Amino acid sequence: MFVELIDSLRCPVPHENAAESWLVAAAVETVDRHIVRGTLGCPVCHAEFDIRHGDVWFGAEEPATGFAVPSDDDVTRLAALLGVDDRGGLYILDGAWGGMAAAVSGYSSAAHFILLSPPLGCEADGTVRGAGDLVPIAAGSARGIALDRRSVALAESAARALGANGRLIAPAVTPVPPSITVLARDDQHWVGEQSAGSHPIPLRRASR
Numbered sequence: 784m785f786v787e788l789i790d791s792l793r794c795p796v797p798h799e800n801a802a803e804s805w806l807v808a809a810a811v812e813t814v815d816r817h818i819v820r821g822t823l824g825c826p827v828c829h830a831e832f833d834i835r836h837g838d839v840w841f842g843a844e845e846p847a848t849g850f851a852v853p854s855d856d857d858v859t860r861l862a863a864l865l866g867v868d869d870r871g872g873l874y875i876l877d878g879a880w881g882g883m884a885a886a887v888s889g890y891s892s893a894a895h896f897i898l899l900s901p902p903l904g905c906e907a908d909g910t911v912r913g914a915g916d917l918v919p920i921a922a923g924s925a926r927g928i929a930l931d932r933r934s935v936a937l938a939e940s941a942a943r944a945l946g947a948n949g950r951l952i953a954p955a956v957t958p959v960p961p962s963i964t965v966l967a968r969d970d971q972h973w974v975g976e977q978s979a980g981s982h983p984i985p986l987r988r989a990s991r
Contacts, residue, residue, distance in 0.1 A: 784818045784839055786810075787909040788895060790913070794825035795841045795919045803922060804828070815834060832898050842913025850882035850902035858886040864967075864974045865927030867891050873924055875944065878931025878951075881905040894926075918944045925949055933957050945977040 786808070794804040811870055812820040823833045826931040833840045861867075861883050865874060867944035871893025881901025888896055890906075898906040899914060900973050911919060914934035918928065921944070926943045929952040938953050942960035945951060954976045960964055 784834055784837055784908070785895065786816050786818060787913065788814070788873075788897060788909045789818075789823070791897070791920045791924050792823065792839065793919050794829045794830060795829065795914055796825065796830050796923070798827050801929075801961060802827070805921075806832070808834075810834075819869070824961050826887065828949050837911050838910040840913050841911060841917075841919060842915060844945075845900055845912050848902045850879060853883045853886060861929065861952075862887050862890040864952055865929060867927065868892055868895070869893060870926075871895070872926030874880065875899060875918060875920065875925050875928040876901070877937070878902075878909070880929040880931050881907065881910075894911055916940065923947070930957070937949050942977065947979045949977040949978060951975050951977065 789808045792806050798804055806823040806825055808821060808823055810818045810821040817837055818834050820835050823832045828987050844971045849873055862884060867887055869891055871891055874896050876892055876896060877899040878880045881898040883909040884896045884898055884905055897903055897909040898907045913959050916934045916961055918940040923946045926946060927950040930937055930941055933954045933956050935958055938957050939960050941951055942962050952972055955971055955973055959975060962978050965973050965975045969976050977982060
C-alpha cells in the first residue's frame with residue numbers, strides 16, 4: 784500500500800452516527816514508500832487490520848484466482864469510460880477490472896489506483912481485500928470506480944465514494960444509485976456520472 788493513499792482509506796466497521804474514521808498506519812516493513820507489512824488502526828473503534836505483502840486485509844481470506852491479460856482495446860475503453868487522463872486522481876478497480884490496472888495507469892502519470900479484491904498478480908498503488916460490499920475510502924474522494932460484482936450495496940458505497948462528476952461502471956443488472964446519472968449502457972455494463980452537488984463532504988482530520 785502506497786503510504787500517501789492511507790489517508791484515503793476509511794475504517795469498514797460501522798460507527799455511531801455513521802461517521803467515517805480515518806486509519807492510522809504502523810509500518811513494520813516499507814519498500815519505496817509502500818508499506819509491505821504493518822497494521823492499520825481505527826482511532827474511533829480501535830479495530831486493527833493487517834497489511835500483508837502490501838495488501839490491506841479488512842476481513843476474511845479470499846480465494847486465489849487468476850486473470851486474463853486484457854487486450855489493448857479493453858484497456859483503452861476502460862480508461863476512456865473512467866476519464867483517466869493527466870489530471871490524475873484516485874481510481875478504484877473492483878475484482879477482475881484489477882487486471883487492467885497496470886496498463887490503464889499508463890494513461891496518466893498522476894493517477895493512483897486502489898484495487899478491491901483483485902486476482903493474484905495484479906499490481907497497483909494499493910490493494911484492499913476482505914471489504915465485502917464496501918468501498919472503504921473517504922466519501923467524495925474517487926474520480927472513477929469500476930465494479931465487477933453485481934451488488935446493490937457495493938454500488939451504493941461506490942456512489943458515496945465518488946466525487947462530483949466522478950464516473951461509475953457497474954454490471955448491467957445492478958440498480959443505479961439515486962445520485963448517479965447513466966451516460967451509456969450495453970448488455971454487460973452501464974457507466975454513469977455522479978451528480979455535481981450530491982456527493983458528501985469528506986471527513987477531515989481535526990487540527991492539532
